[in-house]
Amino acid sequence: MKIFKKIVLSIALLIALSLLSGYFYFDKKFTPPENNLKVSGIAEHINMKWEVAEGNAHAAVLVPVSLKGIEQTFYMQLDSGSPTTLFYKKSLESICTKFPDQIQINNAENKLSIQFSIGSMNIASDFELLDYGHAVDFNDAKTNHIIGTIGTDLFEKRIVILDFRNTTSSFIKNIDENGFESLEFKKRKILIPGTIGEQKLKLLYDSGTSGYELLTNKEEWGNTELRTEKLKKKKEIPGEIY
Numbered sequence: 001m002k003i004f005k006k007i008v009l010s011i012a013l014l015i016a017l018s019l020l021s022g023y024f025y026f027d028k029k030f031t032p033p034e035n036n037l038k039v040s041g042i043a044e045h046i047n048m049k050w051e052v053a054e055g056n057a058h059a060a061v062l063v064p065v066s067l068k069g070i071e072q073t074f075y076m077q078l079d080s081g082s083p084t085t086l087f088y089k090k091s092l093e094s095i096c097t098k099f100p101d102q103i104q105i106n107n108a109e110n111k112l113s114i115q116f117s118i119g120s121m122n123i124a125s126d127f128e129l130l131d132y133g134h135a136v137d138f139n140d141a142k143t144n145h146i147i148g149t150i151g152t153d154l155f156e157k158r159i160v161i162l163d164f165r166n167t168t169s170s171f172i173k174n175i176d177e178n179g180f181e182s183l184e185f186k187k188r189k190i191l192i193p194g195t196i197g198e199q200k201l202k203l204l205y206d207s208g209t210s211g212y213e214l215l216t217n218k219e220e221w222g223n224t225e226l227r228t229e230k231l232k233k234k235k236e237i238p239g240e241i242y
Contacts, residue, residue, distance in 0.1 A: 032083035043119030069102035081206035082151035088133025
């Protein structure tokens with residue numbers, strides 16, 4: 001009997017250690033890297049643009065930016081689903097070809113040390129380069145030259161206001177919080193409380209999927225449809241109990 005108890009206890013300890021190890025593994029996996037952005041100044045009422053792709057009129061939110069030492073307007077996608085701000089390597093390589101003194105890429109570390117600006121706000125760091133993007137055609141004034149992604153590391157440094165009605169954005173230091181709804185900002189993810197049917201949920205706000213009102217999995221959507229249908233029947237048949 002004692003041997004049996006020891007075996008059961010050992011198995012229980014192994015399960016507990018496995019669960020604990022799994023927790024720390026996934027916690028570390030989804031913890032964003034250290035925020036090394038150096039931000040100065042603020043930006044108010046910056047005009048945004050919507051990127052159109054494959055018939056989707058709201059494929060991405062674009063913010064105009066300028067690179068230090070270069071008199072040219074570029075764009076970066078404002079992506080609340082990305083925990084870090086980064087640049088697109090293919091785009092920056094083409095800019096580097098035209099402005100070699102202003103743009104210097106560290107190919108060994110795949111990083112770029114640079115300062116860019118949004119209005120009167122300056123952001124500087126050693127940015128990661130993503131093997132993505134397109135070469136910038138400086139003779140094409142009609143194209144929105146997208147050179148990178150603005151992530152939620154900037155959201156830790158400034159209060160971000162997205163005015164979709166007027167298509168503007170602001171990045172400020174202080175604001176009167178009266179009248180605002182609460183949300184969660186964990187591991188640089190924006191979680192908004194919401195209700196679908198009678199179920200209270202936490203919804204992840206990801207502006208990188210701005211072409212869709214709501215994304216969920218098939219099983220959850222099926223459960224939501226079932227609950228909504230029951231709620232509809234409940235309202236249509238007074239006195240019916242579900």
